[in-house]
Amino acid sequence: MTPSSDAGGRPPVDEEAIERLCTVGPEDVQAATELTFARNVFVPLTTACRYTCTYCTYYDPPGEATLLSPEEVRDICRRGARTGCTEALFTFGDDPDDRYTAVHDQLDAWGYDSIHAYLRRACEIAIEEGLLPHANPGDQTREQMATVAT
Ligand code: SF4
Helix, strand or coil: CCCCCCCCCCCCHHHHHHHHHCCCHHHCCCCCCEEEECCCCECEEECCCCCCCCCCCCCCCCCCCCCCCCCHHHHEEEEHHCCCCCEEEEEECCCCHHHHHHHCCCCHHHCCCHHHHHHHHHHHHHHHCCCEEEEEEECCHHHHHHHHHC
């Protein structure tokens, strides 16, 4: 199948590439000569998620989920940078502001129309504090990616 975006604008899926990847085994992979890592500070932007995967230990239900304020994000990033971190790892559940009205309302009160718009600001804060932002926001549409990255 030729890769192409679907009607919803989702990224193309290359079925042949997936088939090829599924045939790769341990014998096809060379051991790395060295391992590197980026020391990161964990920044759980919110513990809300629109899903409720039964194995998940990350999300909190509506009414219990936390949402870090911009000041809290800055404080965590600053302390991370002081202790030698080079990255800020931003995490949250999938489209949390879709399901959690309190999260949505708080973001709105802060001037952000979505968690992705807020993530972009959080990434800017990380850069201001000397860290490389590393965003881990779950499924995203092209528009959501553009909100964060452009
Ligand atoms: S999508 Fe991720 S954060 Fe949300 S419930 Fe599932 S595992 Fe947890």
